[in-house]
Amino acid sequence: MKDVSASYGALIDLLESINHFLDRLEIYTRFPPPATMAEIIVKIMVELLSTIALVTKQIKQRRRCKTVLNLCFTGLKAT
Numbered sequence: 001m002k003d004v005s006a007s008y009g010a011l012i013d014l015l016e017s018i019n020h021f022l023d024r025l026e027i028y029t030r031f032p033p034p035a036t037m038a039e040i041i042v043k044i045m046v047e048l049l050s051t052i053a054l055v056t057k058q059i060k061q062r063r064r065c066k067t068v069l070n071l072c073f074t075g076l077k078a079t
Helices: 002-029 035-078
Strands: none
Touching: 002 035
């Protein structure tokens, strides 16, 4: 259970960091940015979406792994 709590704690920290970063990024998007700045903002958004996709994939894999382990151990107890 410690590992699960630590993983979720790390996930919460990551998502909070992304939230704070997006709050700061919003300042730059209030006015039409120069072309170079707009390009940088797009690259940042792509990287953030990529990071969120990786986190989502990791969570789904852990859930599947936990489900398989639960099925295996439940099956062992039943026999």
